[in-house]
Amino acid sequence: MNQVDAEAERILARAGWEPGRQVDISAWRSRLEEDGFVMHHAAERFLREFGDLVVPYGGPGISRAREALEFDPLLAIGEGDRFAEWSETVGKSICPIGELDQGRFFLGIDEDGMIYLMSDSLARFGAGDAGIASLVLGVMPVPLAELQVLRADSTAELELSGTRPELRALGRFLRAGRGRRGLLENREPSPYSRSLSELQFQETPGSVIRILVDGSSLKIFGGRAALDLLADDIEDFASNADASDHLHVEYFPGHHYLVSGSDSLVIAIAAPAS
The missing domain is CATH 3.30.1360 (Gyrase A; domain 2)
Structure with a gap:
């Protein structure tokens, strides 16, 4: 992880992240593939560095509350149709990476590293380090499409x-x-x-x-x-x-x-x- 807002880095460090962190993602890959998901390179890179981190509720954020989040892609097992629909909408494959607010929202990432908030609507936090910081620091994601x-x-x-x-x-x-x-x-x-x-x-x-x-x-x-x-x-x-x-x-x-x-x-x- 590099060039991340210092406060976001401190929050992630308290959850167990450190520079150069690498976790084994093979079990996640196998289970996701069984459920019809594709773990592309951007998802692999993200989950190796941040997988299994759990960040508790952190109070008020920049433009929304800092809801609890967990980086575990298997929390989205059974939601393949939802991810397929939103992948169709953005024209990119979105792979699950975890959930926000104790299951109220799913989190996903596309091939370009864009991080999404997903439920019955879709919004994006941003790509790369900026997207991670927005997610962790409580920045309201940008709605991608609305009725x-x-x-x-x-x-x-x-x-x-x-x-x-x-x-x-x-x-x-x-x-x-x-x-x-x-x-x-x-x-x-x-x-x-x-x-x-x-x-x-x-x-x-x-x-x-x-x-x-x-x-x-x-x-x-x-x-x-x-x-x-x-x-x-x-x-x-x-x-x-x-x-x-x-x-x-x-x-x-x-x-x-x-x-x-x-x-x-x-x-x-x-x-x-x-």
């Missing part, structure tokens, strides 16, 4: 867009029955009027769902079975549609899960962020 909802006020037209992994994650959120998440705000939404800032969803009694705009929020609420049907449609679209296709979620008499009065929603596949 976006645009609205044309004159026609009430709504478009929700996201990458394929993000749309599949949206399906999982809907199945959870309740939650909220921020949306990427577009300051130049033309030809739409504005972008919304929040998505909310909640399970309520009944057999149908309603989609509506409330201020700057898009709200989706309704019965469990109906939310699952919408999730099915979104996940199928994200997995199988062509990039230029659109999924129209709009009411018509006899609709199998939308109630009359719901706002119409068009769902599109966004290109991965660079």
